[in-house]
Amino acid sequence: MTPPTVDVHAHLLIPEVEEAVAALSGLAEAKALDARRNGAASLAVSGPMVRSIVPKATDVSLRLAAMDAQGVDIQLVSPSPSHYHYWADEETAEKVYRLANEATAAHCAQGPDRLRGLGIVPLQHPEQAVRALSHALDQGLSGVEISSHAPGRELSDPAYEPLWALAETTGAILFLHPFGCTLDERLDRWYLSNVVGQPTENAVALSHLIFSGVLDRHPGLKIVAAHGGGYLPTHIGRSDHAWSARSDASAGCAHPPSSYLGRIWFDSLVHDPHVLRELVRAAGADRVLLGSDFPFDMGTEDPVGALRAARLSYPDFHAVRGGNAVALLRKD
Template identity: 55%
Template sequence: MSAVPRVPVVPRVPVVDFHGHLAVPAAEALVAGTPGLAAETAAEQRAHSPASLAVNLAQLGRLRAKLTDVSARLADLDAMGVDAQVVGPMPMHHYWTGRDTAERLATTVNEAVAAHCARAPERLYGLGTVPLQHPEPAVTLLERAVDGYGLHGISVSTTVDGRELADRAHDPVWRAAEALGAVVFVHPWGCSLGERLATHYLGNTVGQPVETAVALSHLIFTGVLDRFPRLKLVAAHGGGYLPTYIGRSDHAWRVREDARGCAEPPSAYLRRLWFDSLVYTPRALRHLVAEVGADRVVLGTDHPFDMGVDDPLARLDAAGFAPADRAAIAGGNALDLLLKGRNA
């Protein structure tokens, strides 16, 4: 009698959404009515049509409870079949602020995120913010966020008041994050292409993936990941367009000396980064995993915004991964990122 093949049993791990947002009205109040906020808002408006701006405004009003209330957040997680969520600021970095305001802003945000997550510590993991435009206090605030408030890292945008994330001025922050084992979640806020995308919500649907692809390309090509090989960088929205067309980056690296600012072909660095699963279709998710590895993808919903999804597990299952890979993406990778190597 032939033996029945044994199917490997994969222990259940908690389902973790790595991409949730929190609004902090007290932080917004710190910059309300300032010329800097007016300029930032004007730049944002240039990338959107009046119709899109009206929809955005209505959405923010409709989602206020989901962006601030713990009970509403947990109810949504239960409905999605999600056990835990990584919660970061909406974001609200305001990288144009001067040092004093920037420090108060980051402190207010980080305290709010910590307090929000403390209401359900077994289910919520917090990410804060730091003023990257002021690297010295940013390091201090990062250390305080992790060691003082119990946050698991920071969220950053794709540019810092016109300066790239890859600018060497930010090296002290990456060095501190690496030493702390802190996560750095790269999430675009706004789009530098402006009026070209100010129709039919292209400022978000096209602009945000472009911003992420450009920011990650700078980090790769300039050697930031060579200098900080243990940096836990997680890219929102599946890393934008970069994983889809990384072959062009590799080709440039091979044939052009001026493109060779990193030690290895650019595609090698995709397996040093992590990416959320918010690419919408099973085919796109399978492609992302093929390019970066199943151990480099975490679940992401963009909760509670309309460009997010409320059925992340159904979308994951539709991709048809092996049980071990499915478990890793659903939560195992996220828990490794959040819990392993802290303060190493």
């Protein structure tokens, strides 16, 4: 019996979150930074695109119909990363994560046999992130979505140790999905802010988790990296070389960086069957999960077809299509 098809990378838009921050001065500053990072031409395309997907990203009946058309049985639904609002103060941050977690839980409750959810946590307030994860789990969510960094903090920051400890203890899924790239204006044309920025941020964030020893201290963490983990898995040999050749590179983690790929899960959204095959080779077929980025334009409308194009073996195809995600979700 083959497993159901499970898409672990699908998003929800939450109007209540944006209404809660609309009048705050910090939002204007965040939008100005976003404009610098993306550039006017990209924003001119992204605005209409986001408006066009609002129905699919908010209406459960449309989501389920789209899943049927794609041959997807189960979606793991996470808020749009635009809802992170890592600029927010503690009071606003608590309001944001509560609204996001509760709205995601309510959305998924409308399709309980087919939808599972992830919440968000305010990484800009590490002590509050622990409470936010607990709140997400209390709503019946499977974990939380996090970005690649927060202002002034990388994921290797010791302040996040309590968050990692709670996630490990509870079995919560941590979906690593960047929002924004700190290369800023260097990527402000041709949508490079996303095309190059997202896989760069994935690689940097995962490198911080690996090289700092977070995965040594918390081997039970359930980290799922969006966008196939970015550039890191297919270029992990350079990390291994540095670890073996330089004392500063090997000071934080106990083993060669490539060995940690087997402790992380990666979605399949790499837009190239050859890269997907290499990801499966590098991380292991048991560590890759189907992902679509539904319903955004940088995703795929046929995630199963994209997986089929990689021409994996029969067991590996079905593991990535759903078997691995079923096992991962069953544990939470």
